[in-house]
Amino acid sequence: MTSWLDHTINGLIVGNIYALLAVGLALIFGVSRLINFAHGSVYVVGAYIGWVAVAHLHTPLPVTILLVAAGSALLGLLIERFGLRPLQGSTKIAPLLATIGISFVLDQIVQIVFTPDPRALPSQLPDWRFQIGGGTIGALDILIAAIGFTSAVLLFGFLRFTKLGWAVRATAQDRDAARQMGVDVDQVNRIVFAIASALGGLSGLLVGMYYNYIDPAMSFQATLKGVVAEVVGGVGNIPGAIVGSLILGLVESYGIALLGTSYRNLFAFILLVVILVLRPNGLFASKRQLPPEPLTGTFIAPSKPVPLPTPALLAALAVAAVLPLVIAQPYLLQTLTNAWLYALLGISLTLIAGTVGQISLGHAALLAIGGYTSALLTLDLGVPVGLSILAAGFVAAGLGTLLAWPAFRLRGHYVTIATLAIGEIVSLAILNWESLTRGPIGVFGIPPISLFGYPIESARAVYWFTLAILAVLAALQLRLLRSHLGRAWRAVRDDDVAARSYGIALDRYKALAFITGGFAAGISGGVTSHLYSFINHETFNAQLSILALTIVILGGMGNVFGAIVGSVLLIGLPEVFRVAAEYRVLIYGLVLLLLIRFRPQGLFGTV
Amino acid sequence: MPLLEVSGLVRRFGGVTAVGGVDLSVEEGRLVSVIGPNGAGKTTLFNLITGLDRPDEGKVSFDGADITGFAPEKLAHLRLARTFQHGRVFANLSVLGNVLVGAHARLRAARPRLPVLGALGELALALIQPGSVRREEAALRAEALAIIARFGERLLPRQDQPAYSLSYANRRRVEIARALALSPRLLLLDEPTAGMNQTETAEMQALIAELKASGLTILLIEHKLDMVMSLSDEVVVMDDGKVIARGLPQAVRHDPAVIEAYLGHREVGGGAAEKALAEAAE
Numbered sequence: 057m058t059s060w061l062d063h064t065i066n067g068l069i070v071g072n073i074y075a076l077l078a079v080g081l082a083l084i085f086g087v088s089r090l091i092n093f094a095h096g097s098v099y100v101v102g103a104y105i106g107w108v109a110v111a112h113l114h115t116p117l118p119v120t121i122l123l124v125a126a127g128s129a130l131l132g133l134l135i136e137r138f139g140l141r142p143l144q145g146s147t148k149i150a151p152l153l154a155t156i157g158i159s160f161v162l163d164q165i166v167q168i169v170f171t172p173d174p175r176a177l178p179s180q181l182p183d184w185r186f187q188i189g190g191g192t193i194g195a196l197d198i199l200i201a202a203i204g205f206t207s208a209v210l211l212f213g214f215l216r217f218t219k220l221g222w223a224v225r226a227t228a229q230d231r232d233a234a235r236q237m238g239v240d241v242d243q244v245n246r247i248v249f250a251i252a253s254a255l256g257g258l259s260g261l262l263v264g265m266y267y268n269y270i271d272p273a274m275s276f277q278a279t280l281k282g283v284v285a286e287v288v289g290g291v292g293n294i295p296g297a298i299v300g301s302l303i304l305g306l307v308e309s310y311g312i313a314l315l316g317t318s319y320r321n322l323f324a325f326i327l328l329v330v331i332l333v334l335r336p337n338g339l340f341a342s343k344r345q346l347p348p349e350p351l352t353g354t355f356i357a358p359s360k361p362v363p364l365p366t367p368a369l370l371a372a373l374a375v376a377a378v379l380p381l382v383i384a385q386p387y388l389l390q391t392l393t394n395a396w397l398y399a400l401l402g403i404s405l406t407l408i409a410g411t412v413g414q415i416s417l418g419h420a421a422l423l424a425i426g427g428y429t430s431a432l433l434t435l436d437l438g439v440p441v442g443l444s445i446l447a448a449g450f451v452a453a454g455l456g457t458l459l460a461w462p463a464f465r466l467r468g469h470y471v472t473i474a475t476l477a478i479g480e481i482v483s484l485a486i487l488n489w490e491s492l493t494r495g496p497i498g499v500f501g502i503p504p505i506s507l508f509g510y511p512i513e514s515a516r517a518v519y520w521f522t523l524a525i526l527a528v529l530a531a532l533q534l535r536l537l538r539s540h541l542g543r544a545w546r547a548v549r550d551d552d553v554a555a556r557s558y559g560i561a562l563d564r565y566k567a568l569a570f571i572t573g574g575f576a577a578g579i580s581g582g583v584t585s586h587l588y589s590f591i592n593h594e595t596f597n598a599q600l601s602i603l604a605l606t607i608v609i610l611g612g613m614g615n616v617f618g619a620i621v622g623s624v625l626l627i628g629l630p631e632v633f634r635v636a637a638e639y640r641v642l643i644y645g646l647v648l649l650l651l652i653r654f655r656p657q658g659l660f661g662t663v
Numbered sequence: 664m665p666l667l668e669v670s671g672l673v674r675r676f677g678g679v680t681a682v683g684g685v686d687l688s689v690e691e692g693r694l695v696s697v698i699g700p701n702g703a704g705k706t707t708l709f710n711l712i713t714g715l716d717r718p719d720e721g722k723v724s725f726d727g728a729d730i731t732g733f734a735p736e737k738l739a740h741l742r743l744a745r746t747f748q749h750g751r752v753f754a755n756l757s758v759l760g761n762v763l764v765g766a767h768a769r770l771r772a773a774r775p776r777l778p779v780l781g782a783l784g785e786l787a788l789a790l791i792q793p794g795s796v797r798r799e800e801a802a803l804r805a806e807a808l809a810i811i812a813r814f815g816e817r818l819l820p821r822q823d824q825p826a827y828s829l830s831y832a833n834r835r836r837v838e839i840a841r842a843l844a845l846s847p848r849l850l851l852l853d854e855p856t857a858g859m860n861q862t863e864t865a866e867m868q869a870l871i872a873e874l875k876a877s878g879l880t881i882l883l884i885e886h887k888l889d890m891v892m893s894l895s896d897e898v899v900v901m902d903d904g905k906v907i908a909r910g911l912p913q914a915v916r917h918d919p920a921v922i923e924a925y926l927g928h929r930e931v932g933g934g935a936a937e938k939a940l941a942e943a944a945e
Contacts, residue, residue, distance in 0.1 A: 359755075360825065532790060539789040540763070540773050540800065543756065547764045550753035557713060558845065559739030559768030564782050571786065662755055 071305020102257020128257020290338020418479020452578020498592025
């Protein structure tokens with residue numbers, strides 16, 4: 057019994073930390089209808105400000121807390137002013153993508169300044185614990201509970217009793233009406249970002265002290281946990297976010313007690329998907345609501361695609377095909393081969409996110425499914441490599457569609473959150489299903505590519521092999537886009553309500569898109585696994601999903617040729633100029649931000 | 664037997680009863696109009712009939728079959744078409760593309776009728792593009808162009824332009840063209856002339872009269888009363904979620920309850936409704 061009380065206390069404490077994150081997310085969503093994917097980065101920055109204060113400035117705890125809150129609030133103001141305010145009036149997805157870009161940039165800056173290595177963040181508190189009932193409570197537990205409680209009370213008082221708090225609530229209820237009544241909604245936005253970021257930074261500090269551990273990579277997990285807690289409580293609902301966080305903390309704590317630490321995140325994401333499917337408005341939302349407003353023309357920037365006549369496309373293909381005869385360096389060919397593999401991922405995502413409008417952030421999971429399928433089929437069942445790659449396509453198409461099914465009934469930002477969670481679930485399943493996937497060790501010794509017994513190993517042969525696959529799949533996708541399916545998919549994207557009224561069953565056509573896209577991504581993952589000869593659960597990570605989305609936006613949503621060019625530019629150029637890996641991610645983040653701001657329709661326009 | 668029959672339809676939002684027990688029937692080949700002040704529950708009624716919203720109570724029958732709570736995509740396959748109050752076109756599709764989506768539910772060769780396998784068959788057929796699928800597509804395309812041609816110079820020169828580039832009035836026309844592409848058995852029009860000037864309204868009125876003359880069954884929501892009076896076989900007047908009067912246009916316009924409902928809004932509407940009623944009565 058002792059341990060259960062301990063697990064409960066631990067769950068509530070961790071839940072309290074999540075609450076600091078989730079309340080900020082809820083505040084921001086309330087006033088700007090935005091899920092802030094940069095929130096985890098603020099949390100990391102908060103943790104590092106704390107580390108600098110403790111380790112270098114040797115500040116006492118209250119000063120550390122003040123420094124962290126002030127520094128994080130300032131960062132929040134900067135994000136609001138330079139990242140989001142310029143996007144007012146643009147498409148609905150733009151601010152969300154911008155926060156993803158900002159998060160990339162901030163995380164990389166932290167990594168460059170402080171190195172990716174983990175650091176200890178000592179708690180500055182006396183190291184005593186006392187017994188209550190069968191459990192123990194330490195000084196830090198009490199501090200966390202006190203900060204959580206004080207923040208909640210202060211926030212409640214601010215929203216309830218101050219004029220500015222009233223303005224925040226009015227803006228959350230009806231932004232336009234609030235503006236007409238003289239509320240300075242820009243100021244409300246600033247205040248909310250400052251408060252939310254201060255809480256987020258504090259959360260980072262407390263987590264760092266609690267585990268005596270910080271590293272730049274915790275950002276992504278923090279965002280995810282905050283989002284899970286927020287969705288459980290109902291997006292934009294502040295008391296809901298607090299309760300949702302405590303529930304999440306308890307679920308995780310009990311889950312770890314039952315099954316072990318590596319399952320921690322699996323519980324969080326399964327909880328998220330279950331809530332999204334059963335109660336997308338959160339546990340505390342009122343039952344049936346009015347049908348939501350159309351997203352017509354507001355979700356994806358309308359634009360005229362750049363016309364690309366077939367002869368031009370064939371000429372481009374011909375140039376790509378003769379390139380190995382001209383280029384001698386294998387390094388350059390390998391780089392382009394890599395670009396073709398990313399282009400396969402790109403045409404897959406440009407179909408799902410661009411043509412059908414389901415902005416997926418879990419797309420790397422399809423690569424992972426394809427990669428593991430082909431690797432395990434060849435190693436464990438002795439399937440010939442060519443056949444195994446084909447099987448990878450089919451398995452990724454089928455399994456990917458089934459896994460994405462819960463997201464089909466969702467719209468807009470919720471699709472993005474759900475696919476992100478589903479992607480993480482796949483990665484965690486690979487990590488934990490050791491009997492099939494060999495767990496954290498990964499799969500070694502994957503045989504190189506061969507076709508009908510002929511090895512495809514030279515840089516030239518691999519180049520032609522991948523280019524041929526890409527050309528065939530891209531041509532097939534263009535063929536589909538010209539058929540009634542292309543029309544139906546784009547109708548779903550532009551207005552799903554009107555599409556349904558004209559007989560387009562959403563589940564069916566979203567499934568067909570995932571089958572088509574899953575096939576291309578699965579093939580890409582399969583080929584990749586044979587080229588790398590080693591894969592593990594981190595080979596195809598969430599960063600890859602975001603890179604894929606950047607490729608798609610760069611090329612133009614739904615634009616097949618654009619996705620290929622986008623991939624050559626984003627994969628090929630940094631390689632050619634030999635940009636160091638950590639700066640590469642920084643560049644991706646900046647490219648994403650600049651695109652959203654200055655050319656949301658991408659290079660070749662939305663198709 | 665009426666083509667559409669609505670009985671005892673109720674929809675509540677929290678404490679507000681948007682539709683409170685509405686009965687309605689539309690005979691084949693007739694044009695029935697639903698009028699009433701803003702907030703009377705007309706669009707909610709449309710949403711309940713077309714499956715975008717589920718009623719709390721009541722029943723909707725189409726051609727004798729109970730269709731209450733059917734999903735909209737299923738209703739489209741029964742060839743029940745609607746337009747939307749604020750014009751919901753597919754912004755990035757061309758005018759022609761929009762109209763062709765209207766014919767989606769009529770695709771036969773391209774959409775094999777099989778459970779589960781049907782979807783995979785549809786994908787395979789779209790990849791292979793056999794002759795039957797190509798011929799069907801070509802036929803629908805020709806038909807869609809013929810429908811666009813009914814709107815003459817308004818839409819014909821713009822058939823390849825994306826819908827987002829169209830004027831508001833043209834988007835409404837595209838919506839009606841899209842609905843016609845379903846070759847509907849029942850057409851529900853939600854304020855087809857909203858935002859149109861007098862000339863455009865007259866054009867739309869002529870088009871609707873033409874559709875009616877061709878035998879199409881129509882349920883119409885409209886604010887422009889002179890149009891309602893000249894087109895309708897029957898007028899249903901709603902106020903506050905209830906039907907307060909129904910009957911022939913000339914009978915309804917003299918009904919004291921109707922005049923009361925409209926005049927009750929005089930302060931708000933600046934007497935416009937009263938004036939419109941008076942004009943229509945002349």
